[in-house]
Amino acid sequence: MKTVDNVLKEAILNGLYDKDKNNGNEFFSPQLVSNDQENKIWFTLRQELLSTTSFTWAVAFISENMLVPFKLVMSELAKKGISGTLITGTYLGFNSPKVFKELMKIPNLKVRISEEAGFHAKGYIFNHEDYQTILIGSANFTRSALLKNCEWGLKVTSHENGQLVQEVNNQIQSTFTTSIPLTNSWIREYGKNWQPIKKTAMHLVNNQKENILPNKMQKAALNNLAALVNENAKRALVVSATGTGKTYLGAFAVREYQPKKFLYLVHREQIAKKSLESFYKVIGGKREDYGLLTGNKHDFNKKYLFGTIQTLSQDKVLAELEPKEFDYILIDEAHRVAAPTYQKILEHFTPKFLLGMTATPERMDKQNIYEVFDYHLAYEIRLKDALNEQMLTPFHYVGVEDYTVGDEIITETSKLKDLVAEKRVDYVLKQLDYYGYCGKKAKGLVFCSRQEEARKLAELFTQAEHPAQALTNEDSQKKRVEVTKKLENGELEYIFTVDLFNEGIDIPSLNQIVMLRNTQSSIIFIQQLGRGLRKFPGKDYVTVIDFLGNYKNNYLIPIALNGDKSRDKDKLVRESKLPQVIDVSTINFTEVASQRILDSLEKIKLDSMRELKKSYEDLKAKLGRAPLLYDFYQYGTTAPTVFAKNHLLAHYGDFLKKMGENVELTDYQSSVLSFVTKELLFGKRPHELLLLESYLGKEKVSEASYLQLLEGKNCYVNDAVLESVDKVLSLEFFDVKQGKTTKKEQYGNVPLVEKRGKYYLFSSQLLQALSDNQQFKDLFNDVIKTGLALSKEYNSDQQFTLYKQYDRKDVCRLLNWPKDVSAPMYGYRVGEKETPIFITYQKDSKKKRNARYHNTLENGHSLRWYTRTPRHIDSDEVKRLLNTKDMKLHLFVKQSDAAGKEFYYLGTADIQKDSVKEEKIGLKQKSTVGMNLILKHPLNQAIYDLLFS
Template identity: 55%
Template sequence: MDISQPAFQAAVLNGLVDHNSYHGNRVVGPQIITNKPAGTIWATLRQQLLTCNDFTWAVAFITPDMLPPLKLVLADLARKKITGTLITGQYLGFNSPRVFQELRKIPNLDVRITTTDGFHTKAYMFDHGNYHTLLVGSANFTRRAVLQNNEWLLQVTTNEQGALGQQVRTELLTLKEQSQPLDEQWLKAYEQTWQPPVRTAGNPSAAPTAKIVPNAMQKAALHELAQLRQAGGQRGLVVSATGTGKTYLGALAVKQEQPQRFLYVVHREQIAKKSRASFQRVIGGPATDFGLLTGNHHDRQAKYLFATVQTLSQDQELQKWAADEFDYILIDEAHRAAAPSYQRLFQHFTPQFWLGMTATPDRPDAQDVYALFDYHLVYEIRLQAALEAGMLTPFHYIGVTDYVQAGVTITDTTALATLIAPERVDYILQQLDYYGYSGDRPCGLVFCSRQEEAHQLAAEFSQRGYPAQALTNQDSAGQRAQAVAALEEGKLNYIITVDLFNEGIDIPALNQIIMLRNTQSSIVFLQQLGRGLRKYPGQEFVTVIDFIGNYQNNYLIPMALTRDTSRDRTVLRQKTTLPPVMGLTTINFSQVAAQEIFASLAKVKLDAMRELRQAFKELENKLGRSPLLQDFFQWGSVDPTVFIRTSAISNYNQFLVKMGVGQPLAPLADSILTFVTQELTNGKRVHELVLLDLLLKQGTCTAEAYTQALSDHKAYVSPAVLRSVMGVLSLDFFAVKAGKQTKKARYGNQALVEQQDLLGYQLTVPLQDLLRQDDNFAHLLQDAVTTGLLLAQRYDQGEQFTRYQRYDRRDVCRLLNWPLDVSAPLYGYRVSAGVCPIFITYHKPVTDAEKQASRAARYDNSLQDGQNLRWYTRTPRHLNSPEVQELLQGVDQGQPQVTIHLFVKRDDQAGKEFYYLGPATIAPTTVAEELIGPQKKAAVGMDLHLQYPLPPQMMNLLFNEE
């Protein structure tokens, strides 16, 4: 991307002279880059790498724990023949030999070792053609520095003639000339002399004998448990991701409750023994207070008894215990509690409180787990939150494409001979070696598709010097335990299995998890991912390498990793292109693998009724009742907006009817509920929702009370928006033909609200009658309004539009306070009453046949930099056309009379909604009449200058060429 001279000048003046007088370009403007919630230093470095022609880094300190995501980006750059230089050194012995070993694996990176004494530089330079971007500051290339620490990098961009750019390039060139290549000879010498730097002593509180105190999440869970007990609750369920201290949380809960006698039930004696030790450490007291009840131990007098369900559930054993023997019972792995053995315990014992704990409550075969604990979901500690809180070992997810044979990527129907072909095995092992692992040797768990594949791959791995063993459901528990022990002891490098380790067995020593199979379920994917995330001494991170083939379910991968509930193609595409960072964990997709995911997204209907039915049943099981629409906001696996936008239903009651738990509404009630759902519940403007909420709860409302309520919601107030609200709630806004009838008729032709003498508001009499006659309708209408108020929190209600949120044309007509919904004939833009929304679909069809067929393809809208977008009017239009004259009024004098709002979507696959990029002005010197399109028709082109320069993330999402 080229940056114009005026853009450079404006950026410098904005950053260094006066931010009020000049609008700076975010791409080239000077700014501080930090690790704040909105982004990380790594995200900026990654974006710079992906858009540069060449790069040079001079970085003193590098750690292995940040190299996997860097390697993936550089692998993408290698396909484009882009190379870079990394200058580093041996200052203080910080850089380990392992770092240099891993750097040497990157073929398109020229690593140089400087001999400069005291080399402590942190500088990153990127060549973008006619400009260079430089980042200098405190951040070395270590995981904590670029993801978490309070670091600063000053980002400055200069063109070829800039003195600063020339000075930095000279310094880097000199540094490079005074350095030597990282070769095998240098590395061997370094390995012989290197001494690890002295580390400061760790926190004494981490010592094994230290007192266990609850972390922030455990404190919150304990508080919720206490609240439930005070409210008289007799059962409760805690969901806690594997490795997050579930056992300690249980011990802390028992210590908080102080029962007279306590029973802990689990399915394996080994777990019972470990749990007993953990409880004793937390609670304290004599060892005799803590006993076992298993096939080998019968400590029935112990105050705290740890039992296996196999022993305790036997009839002869249960007869030895009074029903009220224990006043507190904890069921570990509670997703198993629906089994007959556990049910015998529930039928026999009557404690004061049952506590269930599990990491996987949503298993398809455990749908009764919530019911067993009275639907009291006390607290959830899910994977993403646990990673952000530092409770698990961080991981680097690396999504790469699977082996390609004759131009075709592996699929789930690929012949076994191809799956185990030497070329594929070589490719797999090359990837495993390239992305590496934490530690001195690989210790990996490989998930594949077929048992024959597992056995053959194990043989091929072993033959190539990577000892491996296949494990399937044909192997006994003893064989599995022996294999795990061999893996942990280093006798094996890999265990290759077929969905065998989805739950129940954790291998903390794992440093690689490899996915060689199609993702059929988000739940199973996360279960497999979680096998190696329990913290382990010396384990800095886990490398997760996912070989993404041409599978129809690829879209499940970003959904599972980011816990996405939107079921929205655009959102999932965004999370694949710009994955979030969770604590010290990163998610990374190669550009080829991302294309595989995009291809699967294009084929799937994410809001199909089958998916919504499943989500409804899951939430019903969790709540113990039919969920309302608002329940999906807090608890659901899909976002409430999915029910709003799906074409299969018009309102949530229609969905309930399809589920067999609802009754059809009267036609007018159904039309009103449809209107509120389709037009208001999205929350993009809170004003109508606030008024309806007031009137549904109190019948009438004064103008002053309504204005105050809007103020409480931090919503802007003006005469225009108040008139617009009444136009919408009277349905007059929709009195425009749409097909054979007006949308007003489609919504029942019945106003919802009327205004009395300009002093107050009330619901119309027909609506009041409906609410009195049908409690179910009243309940559902309030639910739609409440859901809308919850969703409205995602938008800045103090403005008409929220930058970088999405709107369709009808939303824009309403939010601009226009009296009528003219979205149908709006097309690309409309000039009306001093405002002009412009809608641009940026990426157009590319073939000649598509261009002829696509009207939109006539217009060559192009982004010149991060702030200026070339745009064309419709055809035929001339400079003297009234529409153009109105649009250009006052532009030459620097006082435009029309406010332009710019909305852009990437392509037509993004649906009907456009991202709002903010207000824009017309650059007067760029206005020109041109002949465009195949028919060479006249249009007026102009550059639109965004008031707010685009952040790199939005530029990448909307405008980059993939």
């Protein structure tokens, strides 16, 4: 096994001398660190923190808006007894007094203040057992620098006796010596003269204009609405995340339409009044043209009328208004239109145009909102899009474990006495204080699971000198307004509620959202999160603190936060284990909280027929027709591959039939659909799909035109690939016994395509089926179209795409082997020139066969691997593996058997010759040959965390 010393030497030579002659190492090689779509400087700092024994940072500028994710990592380090030192300063007054106060909350961080004039350093030093890592560059510890800006940092790893490390350490020591410790008294003195940095006049002007001019996404929505109006559409729906300017978008749309008389319909008088003011800002005109239809206010003759559903649905009010009274009606919170009061109003009026606006069209009461608006979805602005477009206040989400007493963890059935226990309240308050909030005072909204809990916790918070009050659906509208005002003016710090604030009530100044309840659904989670995301002067971010108990629905959290409806379990595992960023918003879990999500995910069957049916019905409601696989791909809902992986379904036509659709297919047609779905839909090699696509409408395709097509699509081409495509589409590849039949027989036993001379020909049976049955043709084309769309996720110019997932059968096909020999392959198969190796890194049970093999990863670069038993150095298989000239080893790894059948491709590897030796393993001490596999592509940080951490 290589020592750290050897690995370091090779890495330094690779990074600074010759990248082709020396083995690099992702962790040790000198490298440039920057922000791009996949990687962030913060991810590098975070990983170094999680693996360090101690650290020292010298950073001039620190922003409060980056401290929340840093605090979570520091809390994890504190559990391991690891601490660090931060040297910062007062240059230009950038660091606010509050930043220093927040840093003081971190118990395992020693903060020093440099007294050097013009201290402007940006260096991060991490100590490890045998080496040090240094990152020096342009990035201060600010949200923009670590997540978004164009910043450059040079990351270098060396022994402590390295010259560069010595110089940096000497400089750090000198700076440390001339610095002073941060204390509360120092912060008080600093705060007396500190002045916040003033924003530029241009920035202020732009902010003022944002409320008057439509933003980028509003412009797109307005264009789509105008197109629908020009096409004589009568109704349309806009889906717009909370806080993205729904009201202003409506005002812009009405201004463009120029109705003779307009009605704005909403469910609360407070919102009606606010909306009137917003419309007046945008449309202007005479103030007397604007009126209300709420309570005792009946301004029937106004041009722009803003009414509540409660008032307008009254018979005496409707009697005063003609069916054609309004030529334009806008319904806010349009997901409510299925309610009888709304239906009563819609049945009375016949406007020229009806516009619905909502943040959450997916209803849990099964009502189809899209149908009401004639399936005209004018535009959709979801939470993730809105954050990326800076339409909302960024958030820092921290998922922490809920309070635990011994082995007792909070669950859905926990007794009230446990939920309001003194120790739990103390724990919650400590977490809220530690992670903090933006601004001078906490303005938090706390979601609880029960009304008694909300009332009692509000009482206990108040007793702890954190004024709080509970609001439930038993409280009057007047009281809700009063309590909300108390929070806004600082009389209260927290409002405790049970789902009351999911929608419709806005407190823009909120700076903390606290979840003290089980996540009931992703819809409700987003509604509650959205309460804090409205922009507000001085609010730079929102802290979202989620206390995760042992809840069965924890798996919904990454689904909601990432807007991930794919039902792809592998994707959700990645989102639960790895740090996520949406623009400059961050998603962070403690290790325990992450594990609780993974435990919850393990128990749920995301691809059950019940779940797939729900997803199907949701999309059907949106489209107004039965969706195809490509619709699921296009609208970002259930991943099409989930249907293909489901063992209860032969193909998507089979699923449609189970959903009650009239699908008539012959046995042969069903077999063909099963083949293209199960084998080609995943798009891991587009070659077969491109050939099938080029056939549609033709009887034959020349080899020359097919080659030209492949080259035009930048697909790798050689004789072996072409022969493999022939064997797959002729079904010869699947002519392998599986029980009583072969896969070839299951797929119809008739070649789809046959190569004759210089031409490819569709089988006459397939041509006849495509001609006779339009349903079959549509389903066949749908698989091809969807498969080609999915193939864009892979590099078509290579056999395998680094860090993508493959199962053993995929590997047999992509290695161009003549038959699918995946069943007897197990851990590896030595080929003539290529050998795939499959490794399950963590063994689920010592009793399992593979638990005898102790695969270990050294330094993210070298993996210890063993042949099957019994094997010796002179075994034929081992000799072929070691002595075949230019043998290419393909390495595939999954973390555990629980991860399913697919392995991540880690690239090719070389055998370290001097590491090969016979070893005895297992209880019976059978012979195996062990060796080190040196990765040609050292692991990136994300895949290392996912598979090996």
